[in-house]
Amino acid sequence: MPILCRRNHINDELFVLDKVKKFSITTKCDCGNQDLNEFFHKDAVHYKEDLLAETYALYLKSKGARSLGPLAFVALANDTIKLSKSLKRKLISHKKRYIEEYPAVKIARLGVHKESQRNGLGTHLINLLKALFTTDNRTGCRFLTIDAYNRKEVLRFYKKNEFDFLHDEDKEEPTRIMFYDLKRFSLTT
Numbered sequence: 001m002p003i004l005c006r007r008n009h010i011n012d013e014l015f016v017l018d019k020v021k022k023f024s025i026t027t028k029c030d031c032g033n034q035d036l037n038e039f040f041h042k043d044a045v046h047y048k049e050d051l052l053a054e055t056y057a058l059y060l061k062s063k064g065a066r067s068l069g070p071l072a073f074v075a076l077a078n079d080t081i082k083l084s085k086s087l088k089r090k091l092i093s094h095k096k097r098y099i100e101e102y103p104a105v106k107i108a109r110l111g112v113h114k115e116s117q118r119n120g121l122g123t124h125l126i127n128l129l130k131a132l133f134t135t136d137n138r139t140g141c142r143f144l145t146i147d148a149y150n151r152k153e154v155l156r157f158y159k160k161n162e163f164d165f166l167h168d169e170d171k172e173e174p175t176r177i178m179f180y181d182l183k184r185f186s187l188t189t
Helices: 023-028 034-049 085-091 121-134 152-160
Strands: 004-006 009-011 015-019 054-060 072-081 102-112 143-149 175-181
Touching: 015 121, 023 034, 023 054, 034 054, 034 072, 034 102, 054 121, 072 121, 072 143, 102 121, 121 143, 121 152, 143 152, 152 175
Parallel strands: 102 143
Antiparallel strands: 004 009, 009 015, 015 054, 054 072, 072 102, 143 175
């Protein structure tokens, strides 16, 4: 079955990703990370109210699975990135190199319930996001971005999912800016 994308909803053979409407469901998820839990439990609703981010929940698609609750959450926000001259030459066709900043969607937070971690669910969620923003692109979005926690296992996860560092200036910071060029994504991969 192909991936089906509708506004604020995407599903494939196994999972459904839906926009969170009732934030009481976010309190049931434990990502095993205090910062992520605090964001989804307390802050996500305020980000929505202030029009800063939208939160989505990932569910198993099987019958009755919604009653088990979401397996993961992701909060998305608008973003832009400024590319270095060398990245611009590499990624952007000549006629569009004059643009200073390029449109992106920021993965503001991504958390997988700790009981569902390390089984490919995070990668699957990233691929669903890639499909969402390359299928009937709503406004023009060239990149996915993330301020990834500067920890080996987190950076390794995003590198495995083909994200690159935007620059090396943040090597010693608590988070590293990473990006994924959506032109690289194909639904056949």
